[in-house]
Amino acid sequence: MTEKDLLIEAAKQARENAHAPYSNFRVGAALRSTSGRIFSGCNVENATYGLTMCAERVAIFKAVSEGERGFSAIAVVTDTDVLTPPCGACRQLIWEFCGDIPVGMANLRGKAEIIQMKDLFPKPFDDSNL
Numbered sequence: 001m002t003e004k005d006l007l008i009e010a011a012k013q014a015r016e017n018a019h020a021p022y023s024n025f026r027v028g029a030a031l032r033s034t035s036g037r038i039f040s041g042c043n044v045e046n047a048t049y050g051l052t053m054c055a056e057r058v059a060i061f062k063a064v065s066e067g068e069r070g071f072s073a074i075a076v077v078t079d080t081d082v083l084t085p086p087c088g089a090c091r092q093l094i095w096e097f098c099g100d101i102p103v104g105m106a107n108l109r110g111k112a113e114i115i116q117m118k119d120l121f122p123k124p125f126d127d128s129n130l
């Protein structure tokens, strides 16, 4: 399996753990660190709705909380025909910790696309603005 396929597979597996009883929209994400590890995450919803956490941020927080800092790619998997890009909040977090990495989006039927963060998030606010 290629590195890209491995990352998508990890995101698919993480999606199985999604806690999405309110939206029924199950998301899996997987993040590759430059040290070679893969950190995965799923969306975790809450009855208050607003406390819901996206799959991408779960993966990022897991990695960062384990001391990882450099990242080379992220993948997002859903079961939709139109592939799912990270939401605005996740784009901000991906930019903060990963910068201009490739973002792979895939569904369960083999459709996949890669887009660079600089194209997904063209005018970011970051530490260069402070």
Ligand code: THU
Pocket (backbone or CB within 6 Å): 020, 023, 025, 026, 027, 042, 043, 044, 045, 052, 053, 054, 055, 056, 076, 084, 085, 086, 087, 090
């Ligand atoms: N969601 C994610 O986990 N990642 C995204 O990139 C888009 C949205 C989740 C949040 C919520 O649980 C559900 O999908 C519907 O918005």
